[in-house]
Amino acid sequence: QARHAHLRVRGLGAGYGAFLVLRGLEFEVRPGLTVILGPNGAGKTTLLRALNGLVQRTGEVLLDDAPLPTRTDAIVRSGVALVAEGRQLFPQMTVLENLELGGWLVPKAERATRLEQVMNDFPKLRERARQLAGTMSGGEQQMVAVARAMMSAPRLLMLDEPSLGLAPRMVDELLAIARRIADAGTTVLMVEQNVKKALAVADRGYVLERGALVASGHAKLLARSSVIREAYLGAQ
Numbered sequence: 001q002a003r004h005a006h007l008r009v010r011g012l013g014a015g016y017g018a019f020l021v022l023r024g025l026e027f028e029v030r031p032g033l034t035v036i037l038g039p040n041g042a043g044k045t046t047l048l049r050a051l052n053g054l055v056q057r058t059g060e061v062l063l064d065d066a067p068l069p070t071r072t073d074a075i076v077r078s079g080v081a082l083v084a085e086g087r088q089l090f091p092q093m094t095v096l097e098n099l100e101l102g103g104w105l106v107p108k109a110e111r112a113t114r115l116e117q118v119m120n121d122f123p124k125l126r127e128r129a130r131q132l133a134g135t136m137s138g139g140e141q142q143m144v145a146v147a148r149a150m151m152s153a154p155r156l157l158m159l160d161e162p163s164l165g166l167a168p169r170m171v172d173e174l175l176a177i178a179r180r181i182a183d184a185g186t187t188v189l190m191v192e193q194n195v196k197k198a199l200a201v202a203d204r205g206y207v208l209e210r211g212a213l214v215a216s217g218h219a220k221l222l223a224r225s226s227v228i229r230e231a232y233l234g235a236q
C-alpha cells in the first residue's frame with residue numbers, strides 16, 4: 001500500500017480576512033517524514049489549515065502533479081488527512097466508533113478490512129476498542145486521532161503538534177508512530193515544537209518564522225545548523 005505522495009507548493013499565501021499570515025511560500029513535501037518547525041505564532045497551524053481547505057489560500061498546490069482541490073471534502077477524497085491540534089475526538093464515543101467515523105469515505109465493502117489493518121497497526125487500540133475515547137490518557141487519545149486519520153488510507157498525512165502536552169515517553173511513542181507511517185508509504189508532514197526529537201525522526205525539515213520559510217534541508221543537517229541550534233536548541 002505504498003503510495004509515496006509528493007506535494008509541491010508555489011507562492012502559497014493564507015490568512016484570516018485582511019490579515020495575511022503566510023506570503024509566497026515555496027516548498028515541497030517529498031515521500032518520507034517532513035517536519036515544520038518554528039516559534040509560536042509563526043503560522044505553522046495556518047499552513048496546515050490552508051493545505052486542508054480550512055482557511056482560504058492563494059498560490060499553487062500540486063499533489064502528485066495534480067492540483068490539490070481547495071474544498072476540504074475534495075481534499076480528503078484526493079487522499080489527504082489532517083490530525084488537527086486538539087485531536088477533536090468524540091469523547092462520549094468508544095475508540096471503535098471514533099475509528100469507524102474516520103472511515104466514512106471508505107467504500108462500505110472495504111471498511112472492515114481497513115479497520116482490521118488499523119487495529120493491526122495500533123495494537124494498543126484493539127485492546128481499548130470499547131473504551132470511551134474521553135476516558136483515555138492524552139497520549140492514547142492522540143493515538144486514536146492518528147489511527148482515525150489512517151482509516152481513510154491517506155497518501156499524505158498531516159499532523160499538527162502530535163506531541164503537544166504529552167509526557168516524554170508518549171512524545172517518543174507518537175513520533176515513532178509518525179516515522180512508522182512514513183516508512184509504510186504514507187507521506188507525512190508534521191508540525192512539531194519538540195525540535196530535537198522531531199529532527200531526530202524526520203527526513204527533512206523547514207523552519208517557519210513570521211510567515212516565511214527561513215531554513216530547510218535534511219533533518220540531520222538542520223539539527224546541526226546555526227539557525228536551529230541558536231534559536232531552538234539553546235546552542236548545545
Ligand code: ATP
Nearest residue numbers: 016019021038039040041042043044045046047193
Ligand atoms: P502555535 O505554535 O502557537 O500554534 P503557529 O505557528 O501554529 O503557532 P498559527 O496558529 O498559524 O501559528 O497563527 C499564525 C498567526 O495567525 C498568529 O498571529 C495568530 O494570532 C493568527 N491567527 C490564527 N488563527 C486565527 C484566526 N482564526 N483569526 C485571526 N487570526 C488568527
